[in-house]
Amino acid sequence: MRHPLRTSAGLAGAVLVALMVILAIIGPPIWGATAERIDSAAILQGASAAHPLGTDNLGRDILARVLVAGRLSLTLALLATLIGAGAGTVLGALPSVLPRRLGRLVTGTVNALVAFPGLLLSMFIAVVTGLGARGAVLGIGAAIAPGFARLTQTLAASVAKADYVAAARMLRVPRRRVMTRHILPNIAEPLILNLTQALGGALLALAGMSFLGLGVQPPSFDWGRLLFDGFSRIYATPAVALGPAVAVALAGIGFNLLGDALANAASRKPTPARKARLRAAPDTTGLGEPAPEAVLEVRDLTVAFPGGVTPVRGLSLTIAPGEIIGLVGESGSGKSLTASAIGGLVPYPGEVSAGRLRLCGADVRELPEAERRKLLGTSLAMVFQDPMASLNPALKVGGQLAEVATVHQGASRAEARGRALDRLGHVHIPEPARRARQHPHELSGGMRQRVVIAMGLMGSPRLIIADEPTTALDVTVQRQILRLLREVTDETGAATLFISHDIAVVGELCDRVVVMYAGRVVEELPVEELASGAAHPYTRALVASLPDMETDRSRPLASIPGRQPSPAELAEADGTAGGCAFAARCELATARCAQRPPLVDHGKAHRVACWEA
The missing domain is CATH 1.10.3720.10 (MetI-like)
Structure with a gap:
């Protein structure tokens, strides 16, 4: 007033x-x-x-x-x-x-x-x-x-x-x-x-x-x-x-x-959808046997929208228990949409298709609706870039966490509240009882991100998807969140898919790196090979654009010329027509790049999609 x-x-x-x-x-x-x-x-x-x-x-x-x-x-x-x-x-x-x-x-x-x-x-x-x-x-x-x-x-x-x-x-x-x-x-x-x-x-x-x-x-x-x-x-x-x-x-x-x-x-004050249909891919042959130990196994995942727009095309991914996979790429490469497709959150009228989409050994596509919701609600935890998009600003933090236990686990209000306080303490939030009585706007950005992680831990998640959870945070809080994700993964044995455009953060946290460009995976490699062993020109360009203590400050920072094509520009015919999406920005491009290169083995636990690799 x-x-x-x-x-x-x-x-x-x-x-x-x-x-x-x-x-x-x-x-x-x-x-x-x-x-x-x-x-x-x-x-x-x-x-x-x-x-x-x-x-x-x-x-x-x-x-x-x-x-x-x-x-x-x-x-x-x-x-x-x-x-x-x-x-x-x-x-x-x-x-x-x-x-x-x-x-x-x-x-x-x-x-x-x-x-x-x-x-x-x-x-x-x-x-x-x-x-x-x-x-x-x-x-x-x-x-x-x-x-x-x-x-x-x-x-x-x-x-x-x-x-x-x-x-x-x-x-x-x-x-x-x-x-x-x-x-x-x-x-x-x-x-x-x-x-x-x-x-x-x-x-x-x-x-x-x-x-x-x-x-x-x-x-x-x-x-x-x-x-x-x-x-x-x-x-x-x-x-x-x-x-x-x-x-x-x-x-x-x-x-x-x-x-x-x-x-x-x-x-003057700052003011605080229907899901896509999931169907099987038309051709599910040649996928091989399912990986029995994998927490998440995705084969030929595609997300399409009306008008021939396909932001994610033919993505395959496997994550083992206790493993942290980094999914990197420029904005618009399809990283977040991939996470939404795995979690069943792609908005209508998008259409998700996959040759295989297995979570905790169960094929998500074949489960009845009630069982699919229960599996995703208890075994999958998603941490979004903006915690205020996940937290209801009108409700107190403790009640929002407790709702997970009451809805998915049938817990009583007292049991759910007790678990909520335990989870808040587990992610190193001081005075969890007091914080549980507060609204999201009363917490700092880093603390809200911890609350979202705690919300994911209210169940017993086997898979954690963290979609750029440190982008809006300062470097000190960013390091705390990264350390917390590593602690949670090591303690629970959960598999983690960490999505980021920051190649330095991925190199510090992850075990393996999957690089996306224009909706496709162009390289997959162990994190220890990221700095010196990357084979795809796009991955090498991403690494080269990261300054270090030896970077010559008198010269302009390295960058990748051109821009990433939009999904609408990549509407392509069947097969390999359409060529390599990175060819227009690549110094190694040849006439052969008019045909899209397949993702093939390039050493142990290393795959790359490039004719010149």
């Missing part, structure tokens, strides 16, 4: 709103008796010392009635706003959790209501439900709802694409719970700000309804009713209409100024 109150408009709005609230509280007890006292000797008097705003047709003091009417006016405005905001919020959030057709129906309904004039809608509802305060409140609430629905729909559409919402849907979390726990809490701030502005509009609208005779009926009275009663005398004694008019105007201005100031202050 301190920032919006620094502006003159925000301060004025806050003062006016505070005065109106105080008036609503103290008005009836202090001036209630005066407002109801009938004086036949003072009927229809003008302004005087005894009656500053005059009297009505029963001799009642109008000033006292204006002061008392504040409570009913504000109460009715608040009720109408809450009804409109509640109905509009639910209506706007439904498309993000309903099936597509029902979501379109709700969206069309919202669009139609927004196009309908609000005043006519409120008057229609008021007439149908009956004249009086109830009809006016329902009418104004119905007029407010479409605006809230449109705002909620826009905000929910952006939040619904977050990874934690996609994960909740994968876990078959009920739609109501997805909406109340994952979507609405994360869009609450702009809705609350809009609520303040809507309250001022509702106050003016209700006064207008009462002034037209559709709102509050005698013997009750609000500001609009008092304005209606005094309007017939406005030319003879204008003071009788001046009081309620000023009260309505000041209250409306106050709420709108405060709402605008809060919205402007909030706008």
Whole structure:
């Protein structure tokens, strides 16, 4: 509140709103008796010392009635706003959790209501439900709802694409719970700000309804009713209409100024899918026998999207227990999409195909949906580059970790919380009990990354996929996270797929290195051969671009000329047509590179796809 109150408009709005609230509280007890006292000797008097705003047709003091009417006016405005905001919020959030057709129906309904004039809608509802305060409140609430629905729909559409919402849907979390726990809490701030502005509009609208005779009926009275009663005398004694008019105007201005100031202050702060279909590859021959000891075995993995775009093509990979494999390459080479395909997280309309995709000895493609979700939920842990994409900012850290144990392992709340605290301590988070009660934004970047690793360890993962988990961290925290990954791998015996574009980090942490370029594996080699034994020109160029203590600082840093082709540019025919994707940037390219080289053995545990290697 301190920032919006620094502006003159925000301060004025806050003062006016505070005065109106105080008036609503103290008005009836202090001036209630005066407002109801009938004086036949003072009927229809003008302004005087005894009656500053005059009297009505029963001799009642109008000033006292204006002061008392504040409570009913504000109460009715608040009720109408809450009804409109509640109905509009639910209506706007439904498309993000309903099936597509029902979501379109709700969206069309919202669009139609927004196009309908609000005043006519409120008057229609008021007439149908009956004249009086109830009809006016329902009418104004119905007029407010479409605006809230449109705002909620826009905000929910952006939040619904977050990874934690996609994960909740994968876990078959009920739609109501997805909406109340994952979507609405994360869009609450702009809705609350809009609520303040809507309250001022509702106050003016209700006064207008009462002034037209559709709102509050005698013997009750609000500001609009008092304005209606005094309007017939406005030319003879204008003071009788001046009081309620000023009260309505000041209250409306106050709420709108405060709402605008809060919205402007909030706008300066940083603001916090369907899965692809998995199918077998058309040709699964020539794959050999499955590796019985491998934690992960992938053969001919391909990820395709409509329009001939294939970001990952024919990738094969095997990871043994306790082994850390580094997957490296430039941005856009298909590393993260490979990890998403293994974890079943490729967004629709992507299509994942594989000749073999085995995790912990089970072929993921052949498992029923329930068993596949259980296998991926308990045996696979994924650590993403941005932990805030995995953590729900509206929920506390401990509850998010405990959810893994309750959903996948059937643990009780107490057991799940105990395991969550144990896992937080396991990844060297100090004071785990206190940290578990905090929200993600209260933790540092390195600590949030540790929380995500702890979340993966809530089960008993056999495979850990770490997708550039140290990119956004400083070098000190980066080293701590790398050491933690090595400790976790050594202790649990899990296989780890470490994805990075930093060849130095991979060389420090990993046992083997798989190099990707333009969606394909171009080289696979032991990490000890990375610095001096790389055979593919692309791998050698990556190593050469890494400066060391002996690098001549007077010369420009080494770089790879040109750019990596996009997946759309690599749409190719069957077989080996299309050539080597790196040929345009390669100094060793020859006419033979017009044909794509196969990935072949190049020594012990070393494979390379290059004609000149």
